[in-house]
Amino acid sequence: EVQLLESGGGLKQPGETLRLSCAAYGFTFPDYPMGWVRQAPGKGPEWVSSIGASGTSRFYADSVTGRLTVSRDNPRNTLYLQVNSLRAEDTAVYYCVKDMGQENWPHAFDFWGRGILVTVSS
Amino acid sequence: EVVLTQSPATLTLSPGERATLSCRASQSVSDYLVWFQQKPGQAPRLLIYDATIRATGIPARFSGSGSGTDFTLTINSLQPEDFAVYYCQQRRSWPLTFGGGTRVEMK
Numbered sequence: 001e002v003q004l005l006e007s008g009g010g011l012k013q014p015g016e017t018l019r020l021s022c023a024a025y026g027f028t029f030p031d032y033p034m035g036w037v038r039q040a041p042g043k044g045p046e047w048v049s050s051i052g053a054s055g056t057s058r059f060y061a062d063s064v065t066g067r068l069t070v071s072r073d074n075p076r077n078t079l080y081l082q083v084n085s086l087r088a089e090d091t092a093v094y095y096c097v098k099d100m101g102q103e104n105w106p107h108a109f110d111f112w113g114r115g116i117l118v119t120v121s122s
Numbered sequence: 123e124v125v126l127t128q129s130p131a132t133l134t135l136s137p138g139e140r141a142t143l144s145c146r147a148s149q150s151v152s153d154y155l156v157w158f159q160q161k162p163g164q165a166p167r168l169l170i171y172d173a174t175i176r177a178t179g180i181p182a183r184f185s186g187s188g189s190g191t192d193f194t195l196t197i198n199s200l201q202p203e204d205f206a207v208y209y210c211q212q213r214r215s216w217p218l219t220f221g222g223g224t225r226v227e228m229k
Binding site: 037044045046047050059060061062095100106107108109110111112113114115 | 123156158160165166167168171172177178209211213216217218219220221222223
């Protein structure tokens with residue numbers, strides 16, 4: 001069974017750095033691209049970042065370019081997201097997502113974690 | 123950036139009725155269009171990918187159609203568990219984008 005377990009969220013101060021982790025289980029993690037999608041309270045989902053299976057290719061939403069770094073540790077089956085200079089508008093539930101594509105990506109996000117709430121407030 | 127516009131914002135229907143949801147793209151996305159369902163407090167769930175292909179385990183009452191810029195998600199004979207918010211998303215080009223959603227609520 002595929003499981004994606006996010007950690008590292010919580011209450012953060014504006015300007016701080018956030019580091020989220022996503023532990024993946026139940027599939028061959030190194031074979032698949034992965035990503036992060038966030039959802040602000042009462043809003044729709046917003047794609048944030050995607051990373052290819054090997055970690056070489058990385059893509060970011062324009063709204064966060066320059067402040068985000070996505071990375072992965074394939075031997076540890078773990079995906080990471082670092083967000084610098086946190087702002088109030090970064091407040092959201094952050095979902096770790098698995099991309100179903102392999103050679104052909106981006107494809108659809110076929111599995112989502114339960115999400116982790118990040119609140120940015122002083 | 124591809125902008126996806128979903129309509130209507132809210133659809134009010136009774137169980138057993140058919141729901142027709144629309145997603146329009148600001149430029150062609152070919153058939154690289156995905157539909158998700160989201161219930162309160164839950165993560166989105168993949169329903170349809172590549173405009174017409176049902177994801178694993180999705181009931182046959184869910185169907186997708188369209189290509190280019192105009193897409194439709196149809197839910198035949200709404201079941202109580204189908205009342206939720208539905209989002210479309212394109213994977214044709216970076217950045218990946220989502221529509222604003224259609225809420226299907228019970229009459």
